[in-house]
Amino acid sequence: MAAAGAVTTVAASYVPRTRDSFLHLLSKAVTLSHLTELHAQLLHNGFQSDIATTTKLTHRLFDFSAVHHARSLFFSFPEPDRFLCNVLVKGLASNESPRSAIAAFKRLRERKSIDLGPDNFTYAFVIPAAASVGDVKVGISLHGQVIVGGFCSDLFIGSALIDLYFKLGRDDMARKVFDEMPERDAVLCNTMVSGLGRSSRFEDSIGIFRRMVSGDGPKVDCTTVISVLPAVAELQDMRLGLEVHCLAIKLGFYSHVSVLTGLISLYSKCGAIRSANLLFGQIGRRDLISWNAMISGYAQNGLTEAAVSLFQEMQMSNVSPNPVTITSILSACAQLGALSLGQWVHGLIKSNKFDSNIYVSTALIDMYAKCGSIVEARRLFESIPNKNDVTWNAMISGYGLHGHGQEALKLFHEMVSSGTPLTRITFLSILHACSHSGLVKEGEQIFKSMKRDHGFEPISEHNACMVDILGRAGKLKEALDFIEGIPGDPGTPIWSTLLGACMVHKDTNVARMASEKLFESDPGNMGYYVLMSNIYSSDKNYPGAAFVRQVAKKRNLSKTPGCTLIEIHQKPHVFKAGDWSHPLSRAIYAELERLNGKMKEAGYQAETMTSLHDVEEEEKELMVNVHSEKLAIAFGLLSTEPGTEIRIFKNLRICLDCHTASKYISRVTQRVIVARDANRFHRFEDGVCSCGDYW
DNA sequence: CTAGGGTTAG
Numbered sequence: 001m002a003a004a005g006a007v008t009t010v011a012a013s014y015v016p017r018t019r020d021s022f023l024h025l026l027s028k029a030v031t032l033s034h035l036t037e038l039h040a041q042l043l044h045n046g047f048q049s050d051i052a053t054t055t056k057l058t059h060r061l062f063d064f065s066a067v068h069h070a071r072s073l074f075f076s077f078p079e080p081d082r083f084l085c086n087v088l089v090k091g092l093a094s095n096e097s098p099r100s101a102i103a104a105f106k107r108l109r110e111r112k113s114i115d116l117g118p119d120n121f122t123y124a125f126v127i128p129a130a131a132s133v134g135d136v137k138v139g140i141s142l143h144g145q146v147i148v149g150g151f152c153s154d155l156f157i158g159s160a161l162i163d164l165y166f167k168l169g170r171d172d173m174a175r176k177v178f179d180e181m182p183e184r185d186a187v188l189c190n191t192m193v194s195g196l197g198r199s200s201r202f203e204d205s206i207g208i209f210r211r212m213v214s215g216d217g218p219k220v221d222c223t224t225v226i227s228v229l230p231a232v233a234e235l236q237d238m239r240l241g242l243e244v245h246c247l248a249i250k251l252g253f254y255s256h257v258s259v260l261t262g263l264i265s266l267y268s269k270c271g272a273i274r275s276a277n278l279l280f281g282q283i284g285r286r287d288l289i290s291w292n293a294m295i296s297g298y299a300q301n302g303l304t305e306a307a308v309s310l311f312q313e314m315q316m317s318n319v320s321p322n323p324v325t326i327t328s329i330l331s332a333c334a335q336l337g338a339l340s341l342g343q344w345v346h347g348l349i350k351s352n353k354f355d356s357n358i359y360v361s362t363a364l365i366d367m368y369a370k371c372g373s374i375v376e377a378r379r380l381f382e383s384i385p386n387k388n389d390v391t392w393n394a395m396i397s398g399y400g401l402h403g404h405g406q407e408a409l410k411l412f413h414e415m416v417s418s419g420t421p422l423t424r425i426t427f428l429s430i431l432h433a434c435s436h437s438g439l440v441k442e443g444e445q446i447f448k449s450m451k452r453d454h455g456f457e458p459i460s461e462h463n464a465c466m467v468d469i470l471g472r473a474g475k476l477k478e479a480l481d482f483i484e485g486i487p488g489d490p491g492t493p494i495w496s497t498l499l500g501a502c503m504v505h506k507d508t509n510v511a512r513m514a515s516e517k518l519f520e521s522d523p524g525n526m527g528y529y530v531l532m533s534n535i536y537s538s539d540k541n542y543p544g545a546a547f548v549r550q551v552a553k554k555r556n557l558s559k560t561p562g563c564t565l566i567e568i569h570q571k572p573h574v575f576k577a578g579d580w581s582h583p584l585s586r587a588i589y590a591e592l593e594r595l596n597g598k599m600k601e602a603g604y605q606a607e608t609m610t611s612l613h614d615v616e617e618e619e620k621e622l623m624v625n626v627h628s629e630k631l632a633i634a635f636g637l638l639s640t641e642p643g644t645e646i647r648i649f650k651n652l653r654i655c656l657d658c659h660t661a662s663k664y665i666s667r668v669t670q671r672v673i674v675a676r677d678a679n680r681f682h683r684f685e686d687g688v689c690s691c692g693d694y695w
Numbered sequence: 696c697t698a699g700g701g702t703t704a705g
Contacts, residue, residue: 124696127696128696154696155696156696157696158696159696159697160696160697161696162696162697163696163697186697187696187697188696188697189697190696190697190698191696191697191698192697193697193698194697194698195697221697221698222698223697223698224697224698225698226697226698226699227697227698227699229698229699230699230700256699257699258698258699259698259699260699261699261700262698262699262700263699264699264700265699265700287699288700289699289700290699290700291700292699292700292701293699293700294700295700296700296701297700299701322700322701323701324700324701325700325701326701327700327701327702328700328701328702330701330702331701331702357701358702359701359702360701360702361702362702362703363701363702363703364702365702365703366702366703388702389703390702390703391702391703392703393702393703393704394702394703394704395703396703397703397704398703400704423703423704424704425703425704426703426704427704428703428704428705429703429704431704432704432705461704461705464705465704493705
């Protein structure tokens, strides 16, 4: 059969054909081998210098990604015209790389023997290629050629140039091209709306949109709505968001997937996750991007469990994840401390070859650091060739989280010498690292150099970091002086930081001052009452503690319940204070009893009922109830082999008693205990914590 | 020629 088929094919190739029949067959070809065969027939029939069939064949070869074949066909052709050149440039841009398209374009221009005289179509192909390469020189030269060629008022080229300048980071030039256009259509304006949004010029992006809505210029179309949504989302402008949503409904775009996706992202960023979810349910055919938007929406709003289960649902719907999906899931893993899920995702990344994506690799570093594997995070960091500012920031803050201040400092200086641009977040990360490691001098130096050498004016978060550095180190007087020196209102976060420092250093006087400011500026926040009450308790001022709690109670405030998570054999177990709901509760409490005995022998002193004589019954119970941290640790000890590291995650800051107890437990059991709390990591080993009690 | 989704700090 096969032999017979081959004979027929060969025979067919000797049938002479006309140009029209060749053109017809070329456009009908459905496989690359058809095309190759037709090429052979063209040569056999003497069509090698026919421009129409050669152009068609080149075009079709690019359709099948036969780049080499197409290229050699082109260059063996003696006198290509503009159209054939356009086919080559366009084909290279979409098949091979924008770079080779630009290179081909340049070569063609240099071949003076051919009168190329690139037309507006050529520019419409080559300008986007230059834009995606981000080559400034090529870009500016192309703009010059457009002016010389007299194509300035061409709307296609105008839009391409505007987009090019945005991608080159020259929004001033984009604006200039836009302003000088004699006539504007929707595409041109849309290019401006989206470009301004991508350049973080959110208000300006919305400004162009508003003008279109008010009837000044071309009418708003579907793309306009889609393009303006990211800017609205970034500003978290819910009012405008609702306006845009209404407009979309009015114009009939309400069921358009991209519009709905943009709205989902908008509502997620505004914290309106219910609305986002509602819209997600309205999408007829969910595509990859809409799944991603919803997954990321959940992850951003702390609904990490929901994010992970939607990820699973997405895979069951036979939609394959891409690097964007992976990034959101890794961010959820990092928040959850879900190392085993994170490792599984890492496997997925390797098998899908997503490693080279910088968002993915940065999110991986962050995940490993936040899940306790700082060594693995660093190993990955070293293997990344194209690190950006965010990558460095993630690694520096990872070290900070683990209390490795010196490593963080070393990396910070390496970052400076690497020439990577520093950002405000870089300074927040390194200042936090200093505060978590008690590096006061170093922190002060960096704070000074931030303004002096790098031109960053400190914002309130940086000031809060400095207060934290001084406060944690016990320099409460200096911290107060520092606050005095801040121009204007220092702001709530600063006082809250100071209050936290008072907790560590049991300074009731400064604490009272800070808490007064806080109760005044943010009376509905239970956190400050809890903190103040804990400060009184740790100073053994139980009536004071009880009083603060009573005030909070009268104001009907409730505390976020503390809970601790531990993963055993890839299964999560969550404990609350005084929890008896776990099936192994009896064994867990027995283990705690046993541990208490051993810890006391080693010198541990727990708060006892007798020391709480001035406290009301209800308060007493709260104070001596077995905290979730201890339950999780005891369960971990029972469920793992001796010597295994215990990893726990707490949603709030670990309390003083549990911190001390964990140190003792690590000694008497000879186990390493790693505790991730709301602030940082604590690694307890042989009676010592890695935080050096700077918690 | 334009359009929706992603990483770091708090």
